[in-house]
């Protein structure tokens with residue numbers, strides 16, 4: 001039994017933690033929130049220098065050829081630090097799509113640039129207020145040209161390429177579009193977490209390259225993979241929120257004693273700890289399924305995602321509550337986590353949608369999990 | 373990252389497994405087949421314990437001289453993982469083996485250990501824990517049963533309550549107050565006692581399950597001038613609290629997962645049960661609950677695996693196991709409630725044992741006890757907040773006072 005990260009992976013995590021602490025990432029996040037800059041360019045170029053965008057890219061394409069587990073530990077630290085960089089859209093989604101499904105030409109032309117940061121990817125799926133499905137996609141491709149409108153596309157200003165979920169006749173395809181191609185127009189969409197940017201993209205007969213013809217099932221697989229990684233971000237954010245609440249509860253006095261000595265506060269924090277611990281353990285299960293290529297990935301991803309969504313939302317909202325009036329100010333960092341928790345709970349589909357996936361997986365399997 | 377045993381662990385698991393297969397039946401569904409009245413149940417439980425003892429499995433982590441095989445923590449976990457897949461009687465020995473045994477191991481003399489530990493492991497002698505009193509449960513150090521020294525004996529007077537299994541126990545561990553003039557934690561002393569001693573009276577209490585004196589039943593235990601030899605004192609005079617804490621720490625390890633209906637059972641039931649002409653599992657409200665319970669059950673399972681992984685590498689597990697009882701007891705109550713509700717009007721009708729609905733009813737009736745025993749939900753939250761997160765202790769109204777001056781009010 002070895003449900004733990006290796007010493008090397010733990011070391012990488014510590015390094016990431018030191019790096020983000022040294023970079024004072026929360027301050028950077030706040031600065032992005034208060035400016036028109038879509039992301040922190042300086043931080044992003046440092047992250048590229050550290051090689052984290054290259055973690056999963058095979059060595060023959062200029063990457064490090066490491067596993068998903070290395071990504072998991074980085075993700076947790078990104079979650080803790082709220083780093084305002086286009087990491088997840090490019091690394092968990094676009095890069096993974098190419099590694100897993102891209103043809104040789106596409107891989108050769110893009111993976112080395114994704115590794116060294118000269119190319120950055122993102123993904124375009126949503127089109128309306130209804131959750132995207134294999135039926136309701138309106139964006140179409142004819143003769144390799146994509147037309148349609150996508151919304152809530154993350155990190156477009158940082159990106160050079162976008163993976164588009166579109167329909168070729170009745171078939172769903174995954175395609176790659178260069179964002180500087182003619183026929184692409186981009187509009188910023190205000191969102192509830194101003195440290196992140198989302199955009200509408202209108203595609204008007206834009207030239208594209210095929211990533212996969214088996215688009216819908218590849219998309220679902222990509223989502224499952226990314227769900228595990230984002231769940232680590234959520235666990236990181238939940239941990240940071242709990243740490244903040246704990247520190248404040250020890251310092252703040254009311255009625256002559258630290259508020260952390262009141263049981264209403266203690267029990268709130270204990271519940272946060274319980275939720276976080278359940279989420280973390282479910283994430284480890286997800287990390288195992290992801291890194292071992294298990295057929296349980298669908299179940300494990302949904303479980304990790306739902307648990308982590310609950311934990312981050314609980315911890316970030318109760319962190320505000322623990323801070324009282326200060327928690328509601330722009331000045332305190334509580335709202336940074338609260339807002340990020342909402343964006344992370346939606347960016348790969350809602351909690352309700354993932355619960356549905358979880359139970360569908362349980363319903364169709366005859367046994368629950370396979371281990372011991 | 374993997375769930376694989378090392379070759380030695382796999383070999384050990386295989387050894388456990390093949391012995392269990394030769395000596396017990398695998399579990400089917402959630403029905404427990406070993407039922408019957410107390411005497412029959414005790415007989416079966418003792419027979420199973422003896423069988424394990426003879427083969428070295430009873431207390432495998434104990435040294436050989438007390439009937440163990442000196443197994444490592446991991447081997448102990450592997451054994452219990454495998455044993456839990458079989459339909460075998462449990463519940464009777466847990467307090468003795470999980471709490472009394474470790475205290476005896478730490479504080480009894482070599483001779484006493486030789487005399488008492490093997491029969492405890494073998495199931496020949498059953499032990500109980502005499503801590504709680506009418507005025508002292510969560511605040512167990514508030515107990516008032518008295519011990520007065522008389523030569524090389526102590527005379528005990530007072531009352532214990534909620535003592536599980538006292539009615540069939542041979543021995544018990546006991547905390548009493550030897551000096552009410554001292555502060556409350558300082559005036560306590562710890563003993564073990566022969567439950568057949570003159571002056572001990574055991575009165576079963578009827579539980580909300582309707583049973584009294586059944587396998588898991590608890591009791592009032594009265595002490596009237598009971599004499600205990602000083603040689604049965606565990607720890608120094610006045611060290612009772614320290615010794616009790618050792619026991620309570622072990623209790624938290626022993627009282628882990630609440631046993632009974634779990635997510636698998638809820639899921640099977642939801643697939644089979646009809647609701648408006650469709651399987652219940654098609655219902656959105658039910659799906660939501662299944663997802664929540666799965667996250668809890670799966671989260672606990674992998675929390676345990678993280679603990680095992682730490683042990684496996686020779687490290688110390690983190691505090692994460694402290695969430696086990698609070699999560700599992702509440703989940704049990706909620707799953708029991710769901711099972712009963714889903715039978716609609718028929719759900720309230722008591723069922724014969726063996727079926728799923730009966731199991732859900734037992735879960736629902738038993739869960740409130742599990743949320744109290746071995747540390748209430750609230751006490752466990754305090755412990756997580758204070759010991760794991762490091763928040764300050766509650767201010768206390770009894771600090772520094774001689775025990776006799778502490779405000780009281782026992783509602784009994």
Ligand SMILES: Cc1cc2nc3c(=O)[nH]c(=O)nc-3n(C[C@H](O)[C@H](O)[C@H](O)COP(=O)(O)OP(=O)(O)OC[C@H]3O[C@@H](n4cnc5c(N)ncnc54)[C@H](O)[C@@H]3O)c2cc1C
Pocket residue numbers: 263467500501502503504506507508509510511533534535536537590740741742744745746747748749750751754
């Ligand atoms: C099935 C069962 C088996 C048991 N078996 C045994 C046994 O074998 N041996 C034994 O010695 N005891 C046994 N007990 C007793 C058990 O340990 C106590 O019932 C338990 O510790 C609670 O104590 P109490 O009943 O006095 O409740 P109280 O301590 O009076 O608690 C009443 C309520 O007040 C809350 N409360 C109390 N103190 C605090 C606090 N500081 N902060 C917040 N809330 C608080 C509690 O959480 C609870 O909700 C058993 C109990 C049960 C239900």
